[in-house]
Amino acid sequence: MDEDQQGSLCTLQEQLQVHIYQNLTISCNENSLGLAIWLCVHTNNAPVLVATSVAPHDDWCEHVDQQLRLFVPQRVSHGNFVVYTEAKTLPLKSCLRSLSTNGFNKNIFAGATMDGELFVWLYEPARGGSDSNVEIKQLHSASTTQGAAVALDWVTEERLLACYPNGTVLQWLVSTQMTLDWEYSMPSTVAVELTTMVSLGLNDFVLGTNDGGVYRCWNTGRQAASSDRSSSKQLELLALRRHRFMVSTLQRTEVDGHPIVISCDLSGQAFYHDMRHEDEDTAQLIVQIPLPFKNAIACSRDANIIYCPSNDGALEYYRVSDGAHAHVKGALRGRGNLIKISDNGCWLITGLYGSEFQIFYVENIARE
Numbered sequence: 001m002d003e004d005q006q007g008s009l010c011t012l013q014e015q016l017q018v019h020i021y022q023n024l025t026i027s028c029n030e031n032s033l034g035l036a037i038w039l040c041v042h043t044n045n046a047p048v049l050v051a052t053s054v055a056p057h058d059d060w061c062e063h064v065d066q067q068l069r070l071f072v073p074q075r076v077s078h079g080n081f082v083v084y085t086e087a088k089t090l091p092l093k094s095c096l097r098s099l100s101t102n103g104f105n106k107n108i109f110a111g112a113t114m115d116g117e118l119f120v121w122l123y124e125p126a127r128g129g130s131d132s133n134v135e136i137k138q139l140h141s142a143s144t145t146q147g148a149a150v151a152l153d154w155v156t157e158e159r160l161l162a163c164y165p166n167g168t169v170l171q172w173l174v175s176t177q178m179t180l181d182w183e184y185s186m187p188s189t190v191a192v193e194l195t196t197m198v199s200l201g202l203n204d205f206v207l208g209t210n211d212g213g214v215y216r217c218w219n220t221g222r223q224a225a226s227s228d229r230s231s232s233k234q235l236e237l238l239a240l241r242r243h244r245f246m247v248s249t250l251q252r253t254e255v256d257g258h259p260i261v262i263s264c265d266l267s268g269q270a271f272y273h274d275m276r277h278e279d280e281d282t283a284q285l286i287v288q289i290p291l292p293f294k295n296a297i298a299c300s301r302d303a304n305i306i307y308c309p310s311n312d313g314a315l316e317y318y319r320v321s322d323g324a325h326a327h328v329k330g331a332l333r334g335r336g337n338l339i340k341i342s343d344n345g346c347w348l349i350t351g352l353y354g355s356e357f358q359i360f361y362v363e364n365i366a367r368e
Contacts, residue, residue, distance in 0.1 A: 012324035014365060016305065018317060018348075020328065021361040022084055026069060028053035034338040034352035037099045039123050040106035046073035046082045047342050048123060049349065050109060051357055054095045066092040068111070070123065070136055084359065087134045090121075097148035103343075104157035108139070110174075112149035112162060118142045120160070120174055140178035144170065151197040153205070161205060163197035169205065169217070171233075184217065184233035198250040198261060200275060203235065206261050208247030214240040214263045214273070240273050248295040253303045260303060266295045270306065289318055290325050298341040298348060309336030309350035313358050332356055 036051035049071040068090040073082035094113040102108035107123045120140040126133040149162040159181065160172045167186035173179050186192070192209040199205045203219035216238040243265035251262045259275040272285035289297070289306055298307045307317045313330025332353035339350045345364070351357035 012317075012319050013326045016317070016319075016326075017363040017365060018307075018315060018326075018328050019361050019363065020313075020330075021347075021359045023332070024051065024071060024084060024086075024351075024357040024359065025355055026051065026053060026067075026357070028352065028355050029055045031056045032352055032355075034336070034350075034357055035096055035099055036338060036340055036349050036351070036357060037101045037109060038340060038342040038347065038349075039101055039109060041344070042073050042125070043075050044073065044080070044082045045344060045346060046084075047106075047344075047347065048072055049084060049359075050099065050123075051349070051351075052092070052096055052099075053352060053355075054097070066095045068092055068096070068136070070134065072134060088136050090136050093117075098150060098152050100152035100154060100160075102154045102157060104154060106343075108157075110152050110154075110160055112152055114148045116144050116147050118144065118149065118152075118160075118162060118172070118178075120178065140174060142172065142178050142180075146170070150195060153197060153199040155199045155202060155205075159202075161197065161199050163194050163207065165193045165195070167192070167194055169194075169197065169207070169233075182233040184235055186215075187237060190215070190237070195247055196250045198252045200252060200259065200261070203233075206240070206250055206252075206263075206273075208250050208263060210246045212243035212245055212247060212265055214242065214247060214250075214261075214271070216240055216275075241271050243267075243269060243271070245269075249297050251297070251299050253299060253301060255303050262297075262299055262303060264289075264297050268308075270297070272303065285320070287318075287320055289316075296337060296339045298339045300341075301343075301345050307339060307341065307348060309339045311335055313350070313353050313356075315348070315350065315360060328360065330358070332358065 032053040032055050039048040041047045052068045070088040071084040072087040094115045096111045098112045100110050110120045112118050122137045122139050124135040146164040146168050151163040153161050158175045162170045169184040171181040173181045192211050195210050196208040207215045217235045245266040249264040253260050261273045264270040268289035270287040304320050310316050313332030315328040318325050334353040336350040341348050346362050348360040
């Protein structure tokens with residue numbers, strides 16, 4: 001490592017201090033994967049956490065009798081910090097394949113099960129100050145014949161998108177009832193498997209595929225209007241810059257006030273797609289995340305910091321602007337497949353490592 005690299009590393013670690021905060025142990029089958037999302041902030045700028053395990057796919061019977069766990073940050077008396085404690089457990093008939101927080105109402109979240117069901121839940125905070133009385137209330141459920149949704153995302157507070165490997169995207173209206181709004185299918189000329197999705201707004205979303213494709217699907221106003229509300233959706237399809245390997249992550253963010261979608265493939269190559277360009281994709285910024293890289297990333301709000309889980313509970317983080325790379329040493333066993341960052345950028349969760357999730361706290365010294 002030369003002096004410039006060493007200097008930028010020190011500066012990154014000094015300005016952005018990432019600490020292992022707490023480990024959460026759950027009961028699960030061996031070699032299970034982790035699934036988790038952050039909900040609304042509860043106390044001390046710490047959000048509520050929902051987590052579950054996903055059993056290996058070798059045997060379908062292992063997918064049954066799973067549990068969704070709600071962890072609430074509780075303020076420690078005589079201390080300015082919180083401890084995450086399990087406050088509620090919800091039985092599931094089948095493993096969840098995907099989870100998504102409603103960004104317009106962070107008490108609401110959705111999950112898709114391996115057997116093709118969709119659920120919408122409401123987190124109800126405890127009344128009277130006792131976190132032992134929190135509730136997870138099921139608001140809606142719906143069944144599909146599409147299988148397990150690989151990705152969910154909220155378009156508005158009452159519109160939920162579900163993306164399926166077979167090239168189908170469904171939009172659901174979620175209000176007093178849960179009803180199918182429309183169905184979109186990728187053209188037959190694009191014979192790929194969908195792996196991930198992110199919503200940009202009404203009738204506007206980006207899809208990632210198993211062969212490295214990235215596609216924007218949106219209504220430009222040039223399509224013929226359909227008179228049937230629940231008929232197949234007609235959308236414009238734009239191929240964005242391709243990856244060489246499967247697209248594992250799509251993230252929506254803003255850079256200098258402009259909408260950006262970050263796509264990342266299994267090799268750690270990340271593209272920054274500028275969504276202002278409707279007719280062509282320039283993807284001016286191309287980042288190769290250094291090894292050791294795993295197939296999941298999370299980004300800071302300004303898209304300048306990329307985090308990814310590493311082996312044995314370690315965490316790698318990388319600053320795009322100058323290439324600085326830092327590392328948090330782990331002390332667990334296994335390979336983390338999951339990383340999620342809270343909306344305020346202060347909390348990360350990774351896992352599963354055996355039967356443990358790991359929470360990190362991000363302290364931005366430069367901002368203080």
